[in-house]
Amino acid sequence: MTKQSKLGSFFQTNSKNAKSKQSPNEKELNGDEASPKIVDYLQLQSGTKGEILDSNLSSSTNTINVKDQNQNISDTKKNPMIIVPTNQTLNENQHKRKSARIVESDNSESEVEDEMKTKKIKYTQKESCVTQTKSPEIKQISISAKVQGIKDAKSEEKDSNGIYYSEICRMFEQVEQTTKRLEITDITAKYFFKMMSLGSDHLTKCVYLCVNQVAPEYKGIELGVGESLLLKAIASATGKNMTAVKEEVEKCGDLGLVAKNFRTNQRTLFPMPKLTINKVFDTFYEISTSTGASSQQKKVQKITSLLVSGSDIEAKFIIRSLEGKLRIGFAEKTVLTALAQASAFYHNAESKSNPDPEKMNKYSEILKHVYTQLPNYNILVEALFTHGVEKLPLVCKLVPGIPVKPMLAFPTKSVSEVLNRFKEIEFTCEYKYDGERIQIHKCEDGKVVSFSRNSENSTEKFYDILEKFEKFTNEGVSTFVIDAEVVAWDTQSQNILPFQVLSTRKRKDTKESEITVQVCLFVFDILYLNGESMLQKSLNDRRKILWESFKVSPGEFQFAEYKNLKEVDDIQIFLDQSIADNCEGLMVKVLNGEESSYEPSKRSRNWLKVLILVACIYLFIVKKDYLDGVGDSLDLVVIGGYTGKGKRTGVYGGFLLAVYDPDQEEYQAICKIGTGFSEANLKEFKEMFEKTKIEIPKSYYSFGEAEKPDVWFEPTQVSVERYI
Known part of the structure; x- marks a missing residue:
């Protein structure tokens, strides 16, 4: 297969339908005729060369159509045929600004290939300038047209300040019109491929726009x-x-x-x-x-x-x-898959064959895995340009200062389920602390920083404990990344306090003398030490390294309590002990072998959590027993609703739940819920709560400003059994 046909097949979307709809002029623009003429509207060019506007993405005020695409360049400049919705006559200067720039490609195929080898010019795809009513299909174009278009785009980049925003909007429109994950990935991959031809900076910004970010999450x-x-x-x-x-x-x-x-x-x-x-x-x-x-x-x-x-x-x-919501069905994993595919084709442009599906899936998994360790698109995109997907694990590794996506555990329903899962596998049990997940880094410059489970920088929130790390580390430890749980700590009784106490701790701008909630760290894993990643080591080895590298400071820095157990009765006793020590339950983890490695961002069955109480929320929470005969229930009431948007317009999109505190004689807001409901449920809830709506909250409602709903209700409890 030739380079032309190979790349053409990558860009082809419904090619038969696309070709059947082409007019002669469209075919000429797409490079199907002997003397192709293409309209370059990837970039703006100032001066007499003018610009061409996106016909199907422009508003009625700035849409123009080129009536005769076969005019030569000089005729176009002298007398461009332009139609504007306002029917106003344009003066000569406006004609010049609005005339379409027609680029004649005189390069032969051999000349193009020579230039590609010397300058490493990659292919891009050009769209027809004919006004369309539907989202445009990506059509096959000639090699000469692609290369000429890229040359023009690069030459205009400085003057035009980049690629049109309408380009990415067109892609968003295409994605919005389908719910099929493979189609979404394909559309996005084609767009990323085109952007890769114009440099890493363009692609990086496009990727950030696709995931609704302007910088890495941890920033x-x-x-x-x-x-x-x-x-x-x-x-x-x-x-x-x-x-x-x-x-x-x-x-x-x-x-x-x-x-x-x-x-x-x-x-x-x-x-x-x-x-x-x-x-x-x-x-x-x-x-x-x-x-x-x-x-x-x-x-x-x-x-x-x-x-x-x-x-x-x-x-x-x-x-x-x-x-913060594109509402087109984009997920970050889809963006990563599309990015991997685009990179594979970009680096495979000189090959006579496309990467096979199995290899493409492998590339996707590589990029996703690397991203969990180094969630920074600036670094990843640049590395993709330079090295390609296959070499990413060698050049993009865990670095102190950039948070790793934490490994998560699967919930279990009983101790017997744990034993069935870990039959003939050595495992360990650890306390599951009632606190906040925290990842602590010591960087090359000596700074100690921390991040939450969601990769948010929490250094200012816990600066008082982070400043003491010099006394927690043993000699020879220069850089590290550790995984821990931070809990509220009673300095008098030397006990763990409930999570609700920790949640009252201010996030920033607090003097140490004003801190009212003291904290203690319970460390359970190490991911990086002195320039070496620990992720592939067994949990048993990581635990030994952790204990050798740090030292206990009671009430400030402690290791997670653990026992290596095998019998049901022993696990039950240890579980009861964890509850007596104000913990939530146990974490059960594979101790040795390949399955005991640390898997960033993955909810793995190699880690299981055994909890006494698990919240199952619909319209009030029922805390279910994870062990037979253990546990209690907690009833919550609905006190407010949030106006639905998008598909939930006209009904409530979420609800504010509260629990009654008899000591304070008030309803205390405890959580928001909004998922797991069918359309029928939401309509029923709308009718139900309309009868209990009130103008202002009751004086005995306790809630935070961030939780304030759009509509208030009388305290209402609904049977959950109907909706499970």
Whole structure:
């Protein structure tokens, strides 16, 4: 198979249908004729070369169509045929700015291949400029057209400040139209492949936009803007009043669709510069990092600026991205799979055959595994460009300062289930502490930092205990990563306090003299020591290394209590002891062999948890026994509801649950729930709670500002059995 046909097959989507719909001019643009002419609209070019706008993604105010694609370049400059919805006559300068740049490809196939070898130019795919009503299909194009398009895109990159944002919006639109995971992966992989031809910086920003981030999670820079600010920005950008915007939100339940609908019907006096991915990403970053007294106003101004410059479809995804919800069925694992596939094709461009499916699956697993150890797209994408997927494990390893996705345990229903799972396997039992998972790193520069289970930096929250690590480490320990549980600690009784006490500890900006909740670390694993990863070592070996590298400081730094047991009665006794010591239960782990390695981000059956009480939440929690005859139940009541959005428009999308405290004589909010319900359940709940709705919360409701629901209810308890 030739390079041309191989790469063409990668880009081909429903090729038969696509070709049957092509006009002669479209075929010419796609490189099927002897003298291909292609329209390059990956980049903006200033001056007389002008630009071409995305026909199906632009709003009515900035859409233009090229009527005759067969004109030569000089004729196009002199008398471009341009149609604008407003039917206004454009002056000569406007004609120049809006004329489509037609690029004639004179390169022969041999010349192209020579240039590819010397300059390592990769292939990209160009779209037809013919206006379409549906999302465009990715069509096969000639090698010469691909190479010429990439050369033009690269030459314009500096002036145009990057790739059009409409390109990624088109991909989002395609993904939104399917629910099939393989199709979503295929669409995304093709887009990433095209972006790889334009450099790692472009691809990195595209990947971050796909996962709704502007930086690695552990940086703590969140892309999430409150609804009130988005409403103001939509109103400001579209000239609507707030009442009209809110009414539209009530109708469709999607702020992104509201922005799109208002933008579609909006006209502007002068065409705005097209948005680029660089511009949108950089603005998102500025919004995410904006702080200070006037930060809210600045955020609204920046969002408004993007909406004014963007088309209707761009406005839709700008708002959704800022909400933190693209709502197109994207999962991070899908993005990683697509990235692996794109990289495989990119580095396989010179080969005569495509990577086989088995190898593609292997590449996907490699990238996912590496990402769990090094969750930083800046580093990973650059490594993919330089080394390819296969060499990633050699160049992208665990590094102190970047959190590892923690290994998780499966819940079990009984001790007998544990014994059945670990039959003829050596295992160990550890206390499961009632605290917060914490991963502690000592970096090359000597700094000690910590991260939560969700990779959030928690250094400021626990700085008082982290500052003492010098006295916890033995001589010779320079760098490390350890896994632990941090618990609230009673310094007088030397006992563990409930998690609820720990949750009252302030997150930051607290002087040591003002700290009211003391904490103690219970360390149970080590992942990295002095430049060496411990992940592949057995738990037994890791535990020995951990105990040799650190020393106990009672009430501050302790090792997790453990016993290597085999009999049911012994496990039962140890379980009872853990409860007496104010723990939740036991963790049971494989001790030796390959199955005892540390598996980042994986909920593994090599780790099992045996708990006395497990919450099964629907409309109130029933704590189920994990051991026969042990446990109790806790009834929660519904005191509030959250307005549904998207598919849940018109019903409640979630509920606030509370437990009654007889000592304080109040209902204390304990959790939110919103998953596991069918559409029929939600409709029934809507009717049910409408009867108990109240204007303001009861004086005996205790809740945090972050938990405040949209609607308050009388305390209502519903039988869970009907919904399980």
